[in-house]
Amino acid sequence: MNEWYKLDNAGKMFHAVSEQTNSSVFRMAAVMKEPVQPDELQHALDDVLKRLPMFAVKLSKGVFWDFLVENKEKLFVHYENQYPCAPIDPLETNGFLMRVTYYKKRIAVEFFHSVTDGTGALEFIKALVYQYLVHLGKDVSYASTLIDIHDEPSYYESDDSYQNYVTDEKPEKFKEAPSYQIRGGAIDQTVAVHGKMSAEKVHQLAKAHGTTITAFISALLIAAIYKERLKFRAYQEEIKIAIPVNLRNLFPSNTLRNFFGVVNIGMAVTEKTTLEEIITEISKQLREKVRRESLQQSINDRVKWQTRLTARFIPLPLKYHAIRYGYRSFSERTKAMTMTNVGKVHLPESMKSHISHMELILYPTKKSPINGAMIAVGDELVITFSRMIKEADIIRTFFRELSKTYNLEIEVYSNDSR
Numbered sequence: 001m002n003e004w005y006k007l008d009n010a011g012k013m014f015h016a017v018s019e020q021t022n023s024s025v026f027r028m029a030a031v032m033k034e035p036v037q038p039d040e041l042q043h044a045l046d047d048v049l050k051r052l053p054m055f056a057v058k059l060s061k062g063v064f065w066d067f068l069v070e071n072k073e074k075l076f077v078h079y080e081n082q083y084p085c086a087p088i089d090p091l092e093t094n095g096f097l098m099r100v101t102y103y104k105k106r107i108a109v110e111f112f113h114s115v116t117d118g119t120g121a122l123e124f125i126k127a128l129v130y131q132y133l134v135h136l137g138k139d140v141s142y143a144s145t146l147i148d149i150h151d152e153p154s155y156y157e158s159d160d161s162y163q164n165y166v167t168d169e170k171p172e173k174f175k176e177a178p179s180y181q182i183r184g185g186a187i188d189q190t191v192a193v194h195g196k197m198s199a200e201k202v203h204q205l206a207k208a209h210g211t212t213i214t215a216f217i218s219a220l221l222i223a224a225i226y227k228e229r230l231k232f233r234a235y236q237e238e239i240k241i242a243i244p245v246n247l248r249n250l251f252p253s254n255t256l257r258n259f260f261g262v263v264n265i266g267m268a269v270t271e272k273t274t275l276e277e278i279i280t281e282i283s284k285q286l287r288e289k290v291r292r293e294s295l296q297q298s299i300n301d302r303v304k305w306q307t308r309l310t311a312r313f314i315p316l317p318l319k320y321h322a323i324r325y326g327y328r329s330f331s332e333r334t335k336a337m338t339m340t341n342v343g344k345v346h347l348p349e350s351m352k353s354h355i356s357h358m359e360l361i362l363y364p365t366k367k368s369p370i371n372g373a374m375i376a377v378g379d380e381l382v383i384t385f386s387r388m389i390k391e392a393d394i395i396r397t398f399f400r401e402l403s404k405t406y407n408l409e410i411e412v413y414s415n416d417s418r
Contacts, residue, residue: 005054005068009162009302010258011114015059015066016323018112021388023087027361028121028342028375029108030129033354036102037136042077044131045100048124049075051149054158054256055115055124058095068115071095077102083189084415085363085386088112100128105356107132113258118342118360119246120256123147126347133354143348156254165251166303167296176334179240179266180230182370184389192361192386192415195399197408199344199381205406209276211283214243214341217374217383218265218286219279224398225336226269240266242335242368243286247299250292261298263289264334332367339372347377357382364388370395 007015018024049056056075057068073094080103088110093099097112109125116124127147133140142148206216218241225239245261253259265285269278288294340362347355357380360373369389375382385395403410 005057005158005257006160007067007114008160008257008259009306010117010260011068012066012306013323014113014258016320018087018114020087022365023085023363024113025085025088025110025363026113026118026121026373027084027108027110027359028118028125029106029359029361030125031356031359032105032107032129033356035105036107038077038079038102040135041100041102041107041128041132043135044128045075045077047131047149048127051147051151051153052124052127052157052256053153055098057097057115058090059097059114068097075100079103080106080108084108084192084361085110085190106359108359116256117246117258117260118244118340119248119259122342122345123256126345129355130348130351133351138350138354140350140354141348145346145348154254157256159253159255160257161247161251161253161255161259162299162303164253165247165296165299167300169296169300172297176264177238178333179264179336180225180237181333181367182225182229182336182389182394184369184387184391186366186369187388187390190361190364190386190388190415191392192359192384193392193395194359194382194384194413194415195402196357196380196382196411196413197402199376199379201408202381205408209279209283211279212286213374213381214339215265215283215286216279217341217372218243218339219275219282220401221337221339221372221394221398222266222269222278222282223275224394224401226273228393228397230269231271236268236270238266238268240264240335242338244338244340245290245295247295250295251299261295262331262338263294263298265289266336332365335368337368337370337372338362339374341374343374344376352378356380359384361386 014024056071058071060067060069075096077100080101097115099110101108111121130146202213206213222239242262242264247259247261265282267281342360358375358377359382360375361384362371362373364371364386370387372385402408
């Protein structure tokens, strides 16, 4: 019998809202120190998909919800020939909801967000790169920070943890105020701009301000958006950044599927507001919102809303229409952009010596045409912005501020320069 999985709560939402201008496809990549050998990468991919069958799935149509079923076709690695985070065409991927590509020294895996989140993606690419190095005959040794390719797949890896942690608490009524929205001249592909810098130096800067890297970078972004877009306007709207939060840190889970919450942090900025004040306010909001109680409420909200949709025998197209409406009218209006931070990637020392750095690209959307992502390996922190508008003013100002004000050495490169 074919294995099948329900789409988790986040998965249903991504499936409903994806379209040409919102691919719901994100990328995680490892840039190696030597050019990629595609045959060995293909062998590694075959191994990993056998061990992690919850990634080897395709979408199947249901009456009340779509679901995921085992995909027995082969997923082929491809030479990268299109822009990052492009919509996944199942005809090109044999039905798979992911693609694996290589370009010069880069191994990239792109996932449709219905399948997994940043944590699941990271476990997948770590296992893939490890197996790739094994197939190359490199001297790498296994460590417990990696998924053991010889283990049997675990039930917990494909668990829907949202359902496991939902409680009966009545959610508080809370209406999120809208945020300033970035606008610009639309372009029909995603441009990714990466800034590579010392992870330790950024950590020390954040520490000097008594805060975390996520809060420090978010505060700098708010300052850059204000400087480029709101400084000379009569009406100063709040500028909010959406921060995805890995729920596994607060609600123990081994799932490789989606299990994250999102918190919005931000403020209205005026000409008198100092960067110090922004950092202090953003740090305070992040501490308050990333508490178990606050995140419990977001789990409850998410599950109950979809349970209400499920309980009624509403045809699937109408359900998805309701989710799309809710996403555009509420979720997308309450942020200027998203900044996700996967944090420091823990790899065995024997693997680290073969990897230059890693990259994470979060897809932009029509209402959120610039999004950001951070990932660090060793001392290489890469902050990546993806945009689907011509204007790069906010990104330029952000990197300039970081290098000029804080004397940080930043190597900036784009998806067409590597």
